[in-house]
Amino acid sequence: MNEQRIPLLDLVESLGRLAAGERRQRAVAAGLQPVHVQALDYLRRCNRYSNTPQALADYLGLTKGTVSQSLQLLERKGLIARRPDDADRRVLRLALTAAGEALAGTAGELAEWPAALAALPADEADAAAATLARLLATMQRRRGGQSFGACHSCRHFRHEGGDAYRCGLTGEPLGADDSRRICREHAWPEAAAAD
Amino acid sequence: MNEQRIPLLDLVESLGRLAAGERRQRAVAAGLQPVHVQALDYLRRCNRYSNTPQALADYLGLTKGTVSQSLQLLERKGLIARRPDDADRRVLRLALTAAGEALAGTAGELAEWPAALAALPADEADAAAATLARLLATMQRRRGGQSFGACHSCRHFRHEGGDAYRCGLTGEPLGADDSRRICREHAWPEAAAAD
DNA sequence: TCAAGATGGTATCGAGACCATACCATTCAA
């Protein structure tokens, strides 16, 4: 028997801090702050309903004022483009430029983790991931906040056969690519967590 | 079959951010910054070799100058006491005051997590914890940084029968309480990670 | 139709974390 009495939460927080530290290093090496790399990463992974300053603010847990500043900085650096929405002229639509896409790719990658993760037995890693996914879903529902999950795990997600999907909230059709993106309207199903 | 293709690292980071967010809320509710609560929590859990500004700076990954500022603030608020070491008069020994102990207790507690964690099947949580512990040990060794693990999981830890332990590095005897504290000299055993 | 509120975003200011640099005191090593 081994002696790891370390509770699960402590481990998650320690690993999270470690990863955040590495991300921080890579961000400053790229001339950005960690939060800016997070923003770029979000824009790379969010869907078409979620590429606005307000959605980003909700995702990051920051005020819209703070996010507005960061976005201006990112635009000055030529990493994102901001253009008004056609339908609602209050709204800005954010998009990565080619430079932003490239930077998000390089600065978003972690150097040491893939190897360490690959060294874990696959079934063990999968089991741990399943457990953590349940925990995450529980926590997000319990806190009542937005969950920002991928589209395909959403309560409103409908499969219409083949590669055809639809969002039950907006009614719009979705492609296979859309279904893997982060959505600000995401809501976990009622009963089960991540099943 | 469920569709959680979410990789383990993403989950760890999401959960870490969620927990950090809750810690942040509780910290500001207590009139402190998150890093200050982290400092108090560290001082509550570290052993007698590790209660110095430099050790805290290493633990938090901050410069000693930054930590010096924070410690002055915490002393002004009456949450910690700083007194010079008897043997080495460069060194300051840090200790929580009664108020600091109380605040670390209340602000360090997370509200929603215990219930969510308890809702997980015990064997599943243990298995996930074991996996994450291995991952953490691997990452810390790989990055060559200090690990700040609990004394009992250290390479230098010696069990001398009953409740008698000893640190193989300093040679000093350790009680059962000591062996659960965070040590700045902590080093994982060579071969296995957390076994 | 039009006023009132809701929503998305910006401008500006202050607080404070954080780092870099320079510095002092003490201990340790040659």
Add this chain to the structure above:
DNA sequence: TTGAATGGTATGGTCTCGATACCATCTTGA
């Protein structure tokens, strides 16, 4: 005993972040 290493402080600057106030646009409802 001199020089390097270590522990800590002081200071100035950068930058995040929140609060507040503000403007523009959309929505709702009487």
